[in-house]
Amino acid sequence: MHVPSLQGLKSTWPPLINYMTWHVPQMVRCLSTKQKQVFLPKTSFRVHIKSNERAALDSELADFAHFSDFYRWQLNAPERQVLPLFEVLDGPPYANGPPHVGHAINKILKDFVVRSRVASGHRVIFRPGWDCHGLPIELKVAKNTREASGHLILSEIRLLVYLITRDPQTCFRDTLLLFWIFWWQEISALQIRRAARDIAEQSIDKQMNSFKRWGVTADWQRSYRTMDNVYVSRQLRLFAELLDRKLVYRAFKPVYWLANFFSAFPKEVSKYSNDVIAICDAF
Structure with a gap:
């Protein structure tokens, strides 16, 4: 393979070579000169920090500043017992995973309400809670079960192959039958409840620790869970x-x-859908 020389390139594309050999170095020198003229302060603080290090620092700050003492003081201090009570009802989040931005928006906005009411002369009651029932947690259990067991995936493949080869008239009946055999028999109702409780407890611990690190003012010692026997x-x-x-x-x-x-x-x-394909027959 023939590689053209620099002289050959100069003879072929002189404008491009001249631009690269002359204008590009001039632009680099110009940029370096402008950077020297702009005041860019430098700091010894770290610009970037890892998420686990951020969580550890937030926990240290929360413990050092005694964030939890503020709630007890505003509610139980003797000099504040004459103030009126204001209660914030916490619409509980699902206990089906780690906290995300939606949790942050919800809890930080409620923290604004608590602190503003305290500043305006109220004693505030705010009991955080968690919804431990419903389809989201059951779907989480099903997802974990499907990931841990390849048998369920094979069952769905067998179901698909079976339906393709069957008569369409009996397809719906056989679908329900095989769905029961291949899916619901893999895990019993009691196993689902136990697995859902484990997921809920783990999620509550993760979310509560994050809420505390964020400095959310609440009665964390008296939080409620919809799966508690007292609540039920x-x-x-x-x-x-x-x-x-x-x-x-x-x-x-x-x-x-x-x-x-x-x-x-x-x-x-x-x-x-805005495009409705239904047929209407008026009499």
Whole structure:
């Protein structure tokens, strides 16, 4: 393979070579001169820090500054007992994973409310909580089970091959049958509950530690969890009271239904398509 020499390139593309050999060095010298003219202060502080180091430093700062003492002082100090009470209700987040930006926005905004009410002359009650029931945690259990067991993936492949070779009229019935055999029999309801409790407890510990590091003002010693026996028993008593007052009844009502999860679908999160292909026959 022939490689052209520099002289050959100069004879072929003289404008480009002249530009590279003359103008580029001039631009470099110009930029270096301008950098010397701009005042760029330097600092001994680290510009970047790793996430685990940031978490450790935040924890040290929270312990050193005694962030948790502020909540106890504003609520229990003798000189503040004459002030009116203001209670902040915490719509509990799901205990199905580590904290994220949504948790930060929620808890920091509530911390603004707590501190502003304290500054305006109130004693504030803020008990944080966690929602430990529902589909998100069950899906987390299913995901962990699927990742830990390749048998479920093979079951879905067998199901797909089976449905392709079957008659379409019996496809729906066989789908439900095989779905029950290959999926729901892999893990019992009791195992799901135990696994969901483990995930909820781990998630609560991670989220609570992060909230404390962020300096969120709350009653962390009296936080509530919807899976606690005390909470569940109170719910049952309140439901029985509603039933005695005939405020709860059974009737037919159309609901959105998720066939793949055998669960109701919240109306609030449903989305409608602007292009409707339904046919209407007016009489």
